Amino acid sequence: MPDIFLPSTLPLVPLPPPQLLYPHLQATLQIPSSHLAVLLNAIAENATRHKLDSSRIIAIVPVVEIERRVGRWATAARIKSVTKVASPPDTFNIILEGIARIRLPRSLPPVLSILPPLPLPISTYSLPVSDLHILENVDLVPLATALLPPQLHEKINLIPPTLLADLLVSVLQIDWDVRAELLGVPDVQERCAKVYTILSKLVSDRGLAPATTTKPLLTSTPATIPRSRALIRRPLGPPTMGLPEDLQPLDSLFQRRLNEISSSAGQAITRELKRLSKIPPQSAEYGVGKTYIEWLLSLPWKKVTETPHDLDLAKARSILDDEHEGLEKVKRRVVEYLAVYQLKRKLFEEETAAKLQEKKTTKTTHQAVQNAAFDASTAGELLELIPKDERKALEETQTPMDDILTKDVYRDKGPILLLVGPPGVGKTSIARSLATSLGRKFHRISLGGVRDEAEIRGHRRTYIGALPGLLVQGLRKVGVANPVILLDTAESAVGTSNFHGDPSAALLEALDPAQNWSFHDHYLGDVPIDLSQCMFIATANTLDTISPPLLDRCETITCSGYVTSEKLAIAKRFLLPKQVKENGLLAVGVQMGDGVIEKVITEFTFEAGVRSLEREISRICRTKAVEYSTARQSTHSPYNPEVTSNDVDTILGVAHFDPDVREETHRPGVVTGLAWQASGTGGIMLIETTLVPGGNGQLVLTGSLGGVISESAQLGLTWVKSHSASLGILLGDTDPYKSHDIHLHLPAGSVKKDGPSAGIGMVLAIASLLTGRVVPSTTAVTGEITLRGAVTPVGGIKEKVLGAHRAGIRKIILPKKNLREVMADLPESVKDEMDFVFVGTIEEALEEVWGKDIWTDTSRPRLEAKL
Numbered sequence: 077m078p079d080i081f082l083p084s085t086l087p088l089v090p091l092p093p094p095q096l097l098y099p100h101l102q103a104t105l106q107i108p109s110s111h112l113a114v115l116l117n118a119i120a121e122n123a124t125r126h127k128l129d130s131s132r133i134i135a136i137v138p139v140v141e142i143e144r145r146v147g148r149w150a151t152a153a154r155i156k157s158v159t160k161v162a163s164p165p166d167t168f169n170i171i172l173e174g175i176a177r178i179r180l181p182r183s184l185p186p187v188l189s190i191l192p193p194l195p196l197p198i199s200t201y202s203l204p205v206s207d208l209h210i211l212e213n214v215d216l217v218p219l220a221t222a223l224l225p226p227q228l229h230e231k232i233n234l235i236p237p238t239l240l241a242d243l244l245v246s247v248l249q250i251d252w253d254v255r256a257e258l259l260g261v262p263d264v265q266e267r268c269a270k271v272y273t274i275l276s277k278l279v280s281d282r283g284l285a286p287a288t289t290t291k292p293l294l295t296s297t298p299a300t301i302p303r304s305r306a307l308i309r310r311p312l313g314p315p316t317m318g319l320p321e322d323l324q325p326l327d328s329l330f331q332r333r334l335n336e337i338s339s340s341a342g343q344a345i346t347r348e349l350k351r352l353s354k355i356p357p358q359s360a361e362y363g364v365g366k367t368y369i370e371w372l373l374s375l376p377w378k379k380v381t382e383t384p385h386d387l388d389l390a391k392a393r394s395i396l397d398d399e400h401e402g403l404e405k406v407k408r409r410v411v412e413y414l415a416v417y418q419l420k421r422k423l424f425e426e427e428t429a430a431k432l433q434e435k436k437t438t439k440t441t442h443q444a445v446q447n448a449a450f451d452a453s454t455a456g457e458l459l460e461l462i463p464k465d466e467r468k469a470l471e472e473t474q475t476p477m478d479d480i481l482t483k484d485v486y487r488d489k490g491p492i493l494l495l496v497g498p499p500g501v502g503k504t505s506i507a508r509s510l511a512t513s514l515g516r517k518f519h520r521i522s523l524g525g526v527r528d529e530a531e532i533r534g535h536r537r538t539y540i541g542a543l544p545g546l547l548v549q550g551l552r553k554v555g556v557a558n559p560v561i562l563l564d565t566a567e568s569a570v571g572t573s574n575f576h577g578d579p580s581a582a583l584l585e586a587l588d589p590a591q592n593w594s595f596h597d598h599y600l601g602d603v604p605i606d607l608s609q610c611m612f613i614a615t616a617n618t619l620d621t622i623s624p625p626l627l628d629r630c631e632t633i634t635c636s637g638y639v640t641s642e643k644l645a646i647a648k649r650f651l652l653p654k655q656v657k658e659n660g661l662l663a664v665g666v667q668m669g670d671g672v673i674e675k676v677i678t679e680f681t682f683e684a685g686v687r688s689l690e691r692e693i694s695r696i697c698r699t700k701a702v703e704y705s706t707a708r709q710s711t712h713s714p715y716n717p718e719v720t721s722n723d724v725d726t727i728l729g730v731a732h733f734d735p736d737v738r739e740e741t742h743r744p745g746v747v748t749g750l751a752w753q754a755s756g757t758g759g760i761m762l763i764e765t766t767l768v769p770g771g772n773g774q775l776v777l778t779g780s781l782g783g784v785i786s787e788s789a790q791l792g793l794t795w796v797k798s799h800s801a802s803l804g805i806l807l808g809d810t811d812p813y814k815s816h817d818i819h820l821h822l823p824a825g826s827v828k829k830d831g832p833s834a835g836i837g838m839v840l841a842i843a844s845l846l847t848g849r850v851v852p853s854t855t856a857v858t859g860e861i862t863l864r865g866a867v868t869p870v871g872g873i874k875e876k877v878l879g880a881h882r883a884g885i886r887k888i889i890l891p892k893k894n895l896r897e898v899m900a901d902l903p904e905s906v907k908d909e910m911d912f913v914f915v916g917t918i919e920e921a922l923e924e925v926w927g928k929d930i931w932t933d934t935s936r937p938r939l940e941a942k943l
C-alpha cells in the first residue's frame with residue numbers, strides 16, 4: 077500500500093463546475109498559458125520551501141462563479157501531465173489525480189485565481205485500513221449493479237468500497253452541488269450512507285431493481301487484508317463455477333499460477349474459460365481455445381533468472397577465454413559491453429534505492445496520508461470507470477498496469493550487439509558464452525528463411541494449427557522472461573514487405589526498448605507480452621543485405637576469418653579434444669601433430685571459419701574409433717592413437733578440389749582478382765580475357781555477371797582503348813579493335829558475381845591481353861575504377877586479403893583508401909607474409925606490375941593470346 081505525503085503548504089487552484097475532483101480520480105483543468113506560468117512558479121516555490129526535488133502537488137478548490145468557495149473542503153491533487161491543446165490557442169490541459177480530501181482554514185481568502193502556497197491544516201482524511209469494516213453496513217454494490225451497464229459489473233467487485241462511493245457519484249452524473257457537498261464528508265460511513273440514499277432514489281426514479289449482491293466485500297480485520305488485496309488484484313473473479321470437467325485442470329492450474337501471470341493474461345484466460353464453458357467440447361473452436369489457454373499459462377510472464385548484482389568481469393573474461401581461442405578484439409568488446417551493462421544496472425538500482433530512502437525521510441518531515449484502499453493494481457480497473465473524456469486525456473500518460481508492477485526491474489536500453497563475420501568463426505558460441513557469463517538462459521532463433529511476418533509475430537488464432545511467433549515460442553521454451561536471445565543470420569530477415577507482411581518490421585518492434593515492453597503477438601491477441609527484459613544479440617554473415625533500420629539499432633562487432641596458425645590453435649585446444657570426447661575415445665585419445673593438423677587445414681578445408689575443419693577432424697576420430705573397437709576385440713593389433721600424414725590421406729581421401737588456389741602458370745590476359753561471397757568468406761577470382769578474331773572491338777562478357785560488374789568490364793575496356801597509344805597497343809597499321817572482339821570471362825559460371833571491385837583487375841587483364849605482358853599469378857588486384865582512372869576503395873577487404881592469403885597469393889595491389897583497414901585489422905603473420913601495394917590510379921597499378929617503362933616500351937610482341 078503506497079503512502080502519500082503532503083507538504084504542509086500547498087498552492088491553491090480553483091476548479092469550476094461541472095468538474096470536481098475526488099481522491100484517486102482524475103480531472104482535467106484547462107488554463108491559459110499565463111495562468112500556467114503562475115502555477116508553475118507557485119509549485120516551484122513550494123518545492124524549494126520543503127526542499128523537495130519536485131512536488132507536483134496542489135490543492136484543488138471547488139468554486140462556483142469564481143468567487144464563492146463551496147464549503148471548507150478541497151482535494152490535494154498531483155499533476156499527472158500538462159499538454160498544450162490545439163484550440164483555443166495558448167491553452168493547456170492539466171491532468172490532475174486526486175490524492176486526499178483536505179480541510180481549508182477558516183481564514184482562507186476567496187480563491188479567485190491561483191494562489192501561492194498557503195499553510196493548510198492537513199489531516200488524514202483518507203481511510204485507515206481498520207475503518208473498512210464499517211462499510212459492510214452500507215453495501216453500494218447492488219445499487220451500482222442496477223445503475224451501471226453489465227460490462228462493468230464484475231469490475232465493481234474489484235473496487236474497494238471506500239472508493240466506490242466517490243466513483244459512483246462521479247460517473248452517474250449526480251448534480252454538481254450534491255457532489256461538492258459529498259467532498260465535505262470525510263467520514264466514510266456517513267458518506268456511504270449519503271451516497272446510498274442518493275443512489276436508492278436514482279434506482280427507484282429510473283424504475284430499476286437493486287441487484288442482490290454476491291460481492292466479496294473487504295472484511296474487517298487487518299489480518300484479512302492481504303487476502304482481500306489478492307482478490308482485488310485478481311482480474312475477473314473466479315470462473316470455476318459451472319466449468320465443464322475437462323476445463324477444471326486448466327482452471328486449477330490458472331488458480332495456482334495466478335500470481336505468476338500478467339493481469340491482462342489473467343483476464344484473457346478468464347474470458348476464454350467462460351466462453352469455452354458455453355460451446356460444445358467437440359467443436360474445433362473448443363480445442364483452439366484450450367490450446368490458447370495452455371499457451372498463456374505456460375509463458376514466463378514474471379519469472380526471471382536472478383542475475384548476480386556484481387558481475388565478475390574477470391570471471392566473464394575467463395569464461396570467454398576458456399571457450400574460445402584468439403578473438404581478442406571480440407572478447408574485449410564483449411567484456412566492455414558487460415561492464416557497461418553492469419554499471420547501468422547498478423546505477424539504476426542505486427537510484428531506485430535512493431528514491432525509496434527519500435520517500436522514507438520525507439515521511440518524518442511531512443504529514444503522511446495513508447491511502448488505504450488504493451493500489452496500483454486497481455488503477456487500471458478504476459480508469460475504465462472514469463468518464464470517457466477525462467480518460468482519453470489520461471491514457472496518454474498512463475503506464476500499463478503490468479509495467480507498474482515490475483517497474484523496479486532494470487531494462488537495458490543499450491544497442492543490440494551484432495556479430496558479423498563468415499560462417500564458423502564462433503559468433504554463435506561467443507553469444508552463448510556471454511549468456512553464461514551473465515548467468516542467463518540462452519535461446520537461439522534462426523532468422524534464415526524468415527519471409528513471413530507471422531513467423532515473428534505469430535498467426536491469428538482463427539487459423540487451424542496457429543502458433544505464436546518465434547519470440548514467444550522461445551520464451552516458453554526457456555521458461556524465463558529475461559533470457560539472452562540470439563537472432564542468428566539476421567541478414568536473412570530482409571526488410572522487404574510482401575503479401576506476408578514485413579518480418580523485419582515486426583522484429584524491429586520486438587527490439588525497440590520503447591515498445592517491446594508490450595509486444596503484441598497475433599496469437600496472444602490483445603494480451604501484450606514484455607520482451608524488454610530479454611537481452612538480444614544478433615549475428616550476420618554480411619552487412620550488405622541487413623535491413624538498415626535493424627542495423628541502426630545494432631552495434632557491430634566484426635569477427636573475421638582465421639589464418640592457418642589460428643585454426644591450428646583452435647583445433648588443438650578445442651576441436652580435437654571435443655571430437656575425441658564425442659567419439660568415445662576419451663580413454664585412449666587421438667594424437668595429431670601440428671604438421672598433420674596443418675595438412676588437414678590447408679589441403680582439405682578452404683574456409684574462413686573452422687566448421688569444415690571440425691568435420692574433417694570428426695571423420696578422423698570416427699576412423700580411430702573403429703580402429704580402437706577392433707583393437708579391443710583382437711589382441712594382435714594394439715590401438716595406436718597417433719595419426720600420421722599418410723593416415724590423413726587414407727582417411728580423408730583425395731584432397732578436395734579447391735577453386736581458390738592460385739594459378740600455377742602465368743598467361744597474358746589472365747589476372748587474379750579478389751572476391752567476397754555473400755557468406756562473408758573472401759577468396760580469389762580469376763579474370764580471363766581473350767581476343768576473338770573477326771570482330772570489331774566489342775566486349776563479350778560471360779560468367780553470370782551482374783550489372784555492376786559488367787559495367788566495370790566496359791569501363792576497363794574504355795580506359796584501355798583510350799590509353800592504347802601510350803600503352804603501345806595501336807602501333808603501325810595493326811588495330812586490334814578493328815579486327816577482334818574481346819571476350820572476358822569469370823570462371824565458375826554457376827556462381828552469380830557482381831560488385832565494382834573487379835574494375836582494376838579487368839583493366840589489367842585487358843591491358844595484359846593487348847600488350848602481351850603477363851601479370852604474375854602470385855599477384856592479386858582489387859579496386860573499383862572510375863572513368864578518369866582513379867582507383868577507389870572496396871568493401872570486405874579483410875576477408876578478401878585473408879582469402880587471398882589462403883589461396884597462396886603473396887602480393888596484393890589494392891586501393892590507397894583501404895590502407896588503414898588493412899593495417900589495423902589484419903593479423904601480423906599475414907602482414908609479414910604478404911606484400912601490399914596501395915595505389916590511387918590505374919597508371920600506378922600498371923606501373924607496379926610492369927614497371928614505369930610500360931609507357932615507352934613497345935618492343936614486346938603485342939598480341940600473344942589468340943583463339
Ligand SMILES: Nc1ncnc2c1ncn2[C@@H]1O[C@H](COP(=O)(O)OP(=O)(O)OP(=O)(O)O)[C@@H](O)[C@H]1O
Binds near residue numbers: 399
Ligand atoms: N575461436 C574459437 N575458439 C574455439 N572454438 C571456436 C572458435 N571459433 C569457432 N569455434 C567453434 O567452431 C564451431 C562453429 O562456431 P559457431 O557456430 O559459433 O560459428 P558461427 O560464426 O556462429 O557460424 P554461422 O555464421 O554459420 O552461424 C563451434 O563449435 C565453435 O565452438
